[in-house]
Amino acid sequence: MSQDVEPEATRRDAGDAESSRANRGWWDRNADEYQQDHGTFLGDDRFVWGPEGLDEAEAALLGPASSLKGLRVLEIGAGAAQCSRWLAAQGAMPVALDLSHRQLQHALRIGGDLPLVQADAGALPFRDGTFDLACSAYGAVPFVADPVRVFREVRRVLRPGGRWVFSVTHPLRWAFPDEPGPEGLSVSASYFDRTPYVEQDEEGRAVYVEHHRTLGDRVRDVVAGGFRLVDLVEPEWPAWNGQEWGGWSPLRGNLIPGTAIFVCERDGSAAT
Numbered sequence: 001m002s003q004d005v006e007p008e009a010t011r012r013d014a015g016d017a018e019s020s021r022a023n024r025g026w027w028d029r030n031a032d033e034y035q036q037d038h039g040t041f042l043g044d045d046r047f048v049w050g051p052e053g054l055d056e057a058e059a060a061l062l063g064p065a066s067s068l069k070g071l072r073v074l075e076i077g078a079g080a081a082q083c084s085r086w087l088a089a090q091g092a093m094p095v096a097l098d099l100s101h102r103q104l105q106h107a108l109r110i111g112g113d114l115p116l117v118q119a120d121a122g123a124l125p126f127r128d129g130t131f132d133l134a135c136s137a138y139g140a141v142p143f144v145a146d147p148v149r150v151f152r153e154v155r156r157v158l159r160p161g162g163r164w165v166f167s168v169t170h171p172l173r174w175a176f177p178d179e180p181g182p183e184g185l186s187v188s189a190s191y192f193d194r195t196p197y198v199e200q201d202e203e204g205r206a207v208y209v210e211h212h213r214t215l216g217d218r219v220r221d222v223v224a225g226g227f228r229l230v231d232l233v234e235p236e237w238p239a240w241n242g243q244e245w246g247g248w249s250p251l252r253g254n255l256i257p258g259t260a261i262f263v264c265e266r267d268g269s270a271a272t
Contacts, residue, residue: 005201005202007199007200007201007207007208008199008200008201009197009198009199010197010198010199010200011193011195011196011197011198012195012196012198013195013196014145014196014198014206014209014211015145016122016144016145016146016149018206018209019143019144019145019196019206019209019211020099020120020122020144021206022198022205022206022207022208022209023099023143023208023209024099024100025207026199026207026208027098027099027100027102027103028100028101028102028103029102031079031100031102031103031105031106032102032106034079035079035080035106038245039080041053041243041245042079042080042082043082044082044085044110045082045085045086045088045089045112046082046083046086047082047083047086047087047137048082048083048137049061049137049167049233049235049259049261050137050138050167050235050248050258050259050261051243051245051246051248051253051258051259052235052236052237052238052241052248052253052258052259053238053240053241054233054235054259054261056083056086057086059233061165061231061233061261061263062133062135062163062165063133063163065090066090068087068090068091068092068133069090069091069092070091070092070093071092071093071132071133072092072093072094072095072130072131072132072133073087073092073093073094073095073131073132073133073134073135074094074095074097074124074126074130074131074133074134074135074154074157075087075094075095075096075097075134075135075136075139076097076121076134076135076136076139076140076150076154076166077097077098077099077121077136077137077138077139077140077141078096078097078098078103078104078107078116078139079098079100079103079106079107079139080103080104080106080107080109080110081094081096081104081107081110081112081114081116082110083096083135083137084096084107084112084114085110085112085114088112088113088114092133094114094115095114095115095116095117095126095131096114096115096116096117097116097117097118097119097121097124098116098117098118098139099118099119099120099121099140100118101118104116104118121136121139121140121141121144121150121153121154122144122146122149122150122153123153124153124154124156124157126157127157128156128157129157129158129159129160130157130158131157131158131159131162132158132159132162133158133162133163133164133165134154134157134158134162134163134164134165135164135165135166136165136166136167137166137167138167138168138169138259139166140166141166141168142168142169142210142211143209143210143211144211145196145209145211147211147213147218147221147225148221148224148225150225151164151221151222151224151225151226151227152225152226154225155225155226155227155266158266159266160266160267160268161265161266161268162265162266163230163263163264163265163266164227164264164265164266165261165262165263165264166261166262166264167259167260167261167262168218168259168260168262169210169258169259169260170234170256170257170258170259170260171191171212171213171214171215171217171218171260172191172215172256172257173247173256173257173258174189174191174193174212175187175188175189175190175191176188176189176247176252176256177247178246178247179247180244180246180247180248180249180251180252181249181251182251184247184249184251184252185251185252185255185256191214192214193212194211194212194213194214194217195212196209196210196211196212197209197210197211197212215260218260218262219232222262222264226266226267227264227265227266227267228264228265228266228267229262229263229264230263230264230265231261231262231263232260232261232262232263233260233261233263234257234259234260234261235257235258235259235261236253236254237250237253237254237258241253
């Protein structure tokens with residue numbers, strides 16, 4: 001696609017292969033800009049669950065920081081591995097996995113003695129029961145056509161009783177325009193329309209794909225993936241956070257939820 005031609009935004013079906021190919025390319029092309037725009041907020045070794053700024057050091061959704069020492073943790077959709085660096089500082093043994101080669105190059109740029117793995121979340125290159133915990137802050141889950149496939153892979157590589165915590169755009173946001181100002185406060189689409197959001201080039205090839213699931217869909221997907229839902233966290237917008245990040249802003253954040261964090265635990269039966 002020509003660098004001067006803006007992709008067309010549309011809603012249409014997009015399967016696993018098309019979504020993976022499109023999003024790998026998008027993150028490779030946009031990783032530099034993403035890290036430049038958001039690197040200060042994310043920090044080099046901070047674990048932030050979303051644009052609201054909820055910090056794992058405060059939220060302890062993976063467990064108290066003191067309990068992480070010695071645990072094997074898989075971060076999925078790690079980007080520049082900021083969350084993994086925080087985990088390593090607590091004494092955990094994280095592995096940072098991302099679909100995008102360029103994002104992982106930023107992880108190398110920042111540094112730290114972290115294992116980095118380029119792979120698709122739907123086909124994790126690890127043995128059964130390798131990890132004690134798994135986490136993903138806006139990584140992978142919003143961009144895959146078949147989240148149950150991802151959840152089953154996460155379940156497979158977790159030990160029985162292991163915790164899986166992931167954050168996504170709050171499903172309610174899909175009914176509103178993705179705008180940080182007042183125009184983003186009026187419902188413009190059906191919340192129940194699960195048609196993916198696709199940006200495509202002149203030939204109709206997807207260059208970015210994001211998938212919508214309702215809140216109920218997400219809960220059912222968690223259960224179908226072999227997990228028990230322990231908590232569903234909807235962070236409120238804190239008074240200290242005055243930044244806008246895409247469609248997230250103090251104006252909207254004080255009125256409607258922007259992030260949903262699912263805290264899940266793997267059941268104790270053998271991997272399937």
